[in-house]
Every structure is written in structure tokens, then in C-alpha cells.
Amino acid sequence: MVVAEGKPQSSIDTAEAPVAPDPESRIRALFAETICLMGRRKRAPEIEIGFHAFAGLNSYIRIRNQKVVIRISDILLGAPLEVLRALARILVAKLFRQKVDGEATQVYSAFVSDPAIRSRVETARGLRGRKRLTAPQGRYRDLDRSFDRLNREFFGGNLPKPRLSWSQQKARTVLGHTDHVHDTIVISRRLDSPSIPNYLFEFVLYHEMLHLKHGSRLINGKRYCHTRAFRADERRFPSYLKASARLGRLSNPLG
Ligand SMILES: [Zn+2]
Structure with a gap:
């Protein structure tokens, strides 16, 4: 999930967790x-x-x-x-x-x-x-096309395509969400706008695609999604620094 006002998620880091016979x-x-x-x-x-x-x-x-x-x-x-x-x-x-x-x-x-x-x-x-889903084609952005492009560039084209949908509302905080139950990625309508740079939209989609790639790890009965490996992959995105800085600002309703 990408939440606009991002609390530091470094606490969700499993690399040092003791290996249990999970x-x-x-x-x-x-x-x-x-x-x-x-x-x-x-x-x-x-x-x-x-x-x-x-x-x-x-x-x-x-x-x-x-x-x-x-x-x-x-x-x-x-x-x-x-x-x-x-x-x-x-x-x-x-x-x-x-x-x-x-x-x-x-x-x-x-x-x-x-x-x-x-x-x-x-x-x-x-x-x-x-679950109400929309078509992947928004007014300005096409989830389908961007998914294929990111899949080719970062996943060797190997990521099975889930259902891709825009959110019903222009959610302010949740910009992207991966629903494993329904094998669906939902991206906030707010990103389907010419005032949002394309790299930002694609970064949110890329983050959700990483959730598909990494799934979750169960350690001592707790689920972890943003693992160290996940974060390392996230940093491979070319505009990573720019995008994450901008995501912080998006939480400002005026921003
Ligand atoms: Zn996430």
C-alpha cells in the first residue's frame, strides 16, 4: 500500500528477525x-x-x-x-x-x-x-499500458497481471492498494491527472507491483510486506528519491 503521508516504515524490516520454524x-x-x-x-x-x-x-x-x-x-x-x-x-x-x-x-x-x-x-x-472495479483506462493514464511497461523493465515481463482498477473516490491518503484476496491493484483516481507527473503515478503502481512480486512473509505469526528486499527493489526505480519526496508532500491537501 502507498499512503501519502508516509510514516517511516523502517520498523517493518524483517532481515534481522530471528528465523523461526514458521x-x-x-x-x-x-x-x-x-x-x-x-x-x-x-x-x-x-x-x-x-x-x-x-x-x-x-x-x-x-x-x-x-x-x-x-x-x-x-x-x-x-x-x-x-x-x-x-x-x-x-x-x-x-x-x-x-x-x-x-x-x-x-x-x-x-x-x-x-x-x-x-x-x-x-x-x-x-x-x-x-468489489467494484473500473476499466484500466483512465482519462489521462492507462494502468494496463504502464503495468506492461514496468513489467518489462523491472520484472522481465514475468509478473502475472492482476486486475487493474482506479479507485472510486479520489482518495487523498491511500494512493495505491494491492488486494491479494481479489488479485487486484487499485490506484487512486487522484493520480489520473495531468497535474501529477507520470513518474509519480508509475512509482505508485510499481510499489503495488512489488507487493505482487514479494507477497508477504510470515514471521513468528506476523505478516510482513515491506521487507528489506522489497525496499531494495523499490529503490531501483529511477525517480525513487524524487517520487518519495513528492509523495510526502501529497499528503498536504493543498499540495
Ligand atoms: Zn506497500
Whole structure:
């Protein structure tokens, strides 16, 4: 999220946090083990795992820049180990284009058809219906076009495109927001204006795109979004200093 009056966010910095055996590391280890086993290799490749509050239980696995990138729904974070093991076998089979074994499919299907899980998915879906989205083309700016440009320049074109929308109101404080539940980036209408320089608009969009790239990390039960790696990526934006200074001033209603 980009908020115009930015409190320093340096406290949200996870690099020095103690490494706890959180669900994320456990799942990562599980995938590493499964990749070695099913791919008959001694060493697991680098794995990037993200938990996204997608409305459904969609998961994906792909290879990107020699890394195995996995995204799974955060509904699965608390799933029993055997379910996660089954999911790892299903996804890794897809990765290696192997036949998915029936037992894994059975274990995973039993979990996702559990009424408690179904109701969580339904709740997430219900929210999607209530969300009002606009077309990505504004009056002066095109979210679609800028997303593609930034994706090419900073993400090697690899960032899956979410839904892009302008906010209903010209929000003064929240300039951008990434909604993982609805896989949507919403940018304040206030930035769809000739009085706002294009680099500023694109910086806000870029910040939200970084949320898609980095997801969140769960450390000791707390979620962190603006991690050190996130902030480092943010500084790669060419007008970073200018843009962040200007964002501070935007909080002034007259500014
Ligand atoms: Zn943010």
C-alpha cells in the first residue's frame, strides 16, 4: 500500500528477525525435498514461495530465472502436513510433466472438499462480488499500458497481471492498494491527472507491483510486506528519491 503521508516504515524490516520454524520455511523445505525426490537430483534449486490470499485455492509452480517459483493460497498455510505433501507432489509432477499420483490427488481433494475449507473459499469469493472495479483506462493514464511497461523493465515481463482498477473516490491518503484476496491493484483516481507527473503515478503502481512480486512473509505469526528486499527493489526505480519526496508532500491537501 502507498499512503501519502508516509510514516517511516523502517520498523517493518524483517532481515534481522530471528528465523523461526514458521509454516513458510516448513513448506519450502517440503517442496525442496519433493523436487529432489521426484526430479532425482541431489540439490534442490532455489525456491521462491509466496502465499497469496487468492479468492480460490489456485496454486501455481513455474521456473523463472533458474528459480522455482511457487504460489499457493494462504488458506493452505494451516493445512495438515500430509495435505501439503500431497500438494507438493501434485505441483512438482506438473513441473516435471510427470503423471500425478492418485494418492496425492485423493488426499488433496479430500482436504479442499472439506466443508470448513469450502466455506472459507466461498467467503473469499463473496467478497469479490462486492468489489467494484473500473476499466484500466483512465482519462489521462492507462494502468494496463504502464503495468506492461514496468513489467518489462523491472520484472522481465514475468509478473502475472492482476486486475487493474482506479479507485472510486479520489482518495487523498491511500494512493495505491494491492488486494491479494481479489488479485487486484487499485490506484487512486487522484493520480489520473495531468497535474501529477507520470513518474509519480508509475512509482505508485510499481510499489503495488512489488507487493505482487514479494507477497508477504510470515514471521513468528506476523505478516510482513515491506521487507528489506522489497525496499531494495523499490529503490531501483529511477525517480525513487524524487517520487518519495513528492509523495510526502501529497499528503498536504493543498499540495
Ligand atoms: Zn506497500
